[in-house]
Amino acid sequence: MIGIDLNHRRLYVCEVAIHLSTGLQYVKNKRPNNINKLTSKFSRDIEYANAYFADYEKHFMLWSPVVKNARPGSLYNQSEHLKEIASNIRGTHGVEIEFVVNQKFQDCMTEMRHFAASQSAELKCPIMRLMQIEEQLGKHIVRLNR
Secondary structure (H helix, E strand, O other): OEEEEOOOOEEEEEEEOOOOOOOOOOEEOOEEOHHHHHHHHHHHHHHHHHHHOOOOEEEEEEEEOOOOOOOOOOOOOHHHHHHHHHHHHHHHHOOOEEEEEOHHHHHHHHHHHHHHHHOOOOOOOHHHHHHHHHHHHHHHHHHHOO
């Protein structure tokens, strides 16, 4: 996903991985492949952004709601995978990846809900509209039960 802030010449390039039951779990040949898969994806993202948005301030992000921990050294320690991905990208491209995972992801969802609740005009984005309806309904129910 790419977001462009034309006024401030900022580019936001986001990889989004929504793997709810397994957490962040790309596999290849029945083995964890998070490090190779996401290092490759971000490398392509960075090359694209540098080629087509050379004069923009660039932000690279991974959004994933569920990133699991495991024993240190385990093949399935997704949090450790993020550290390796960050190290790979920093070493190869000199770029920092922002990880919006677990609590930070939840905090962003909460912020979106608060924004949706504060709006009275119909929001056009279906997800934001659903949040708006849920938040307004919640306020309505509280008033009814007073």
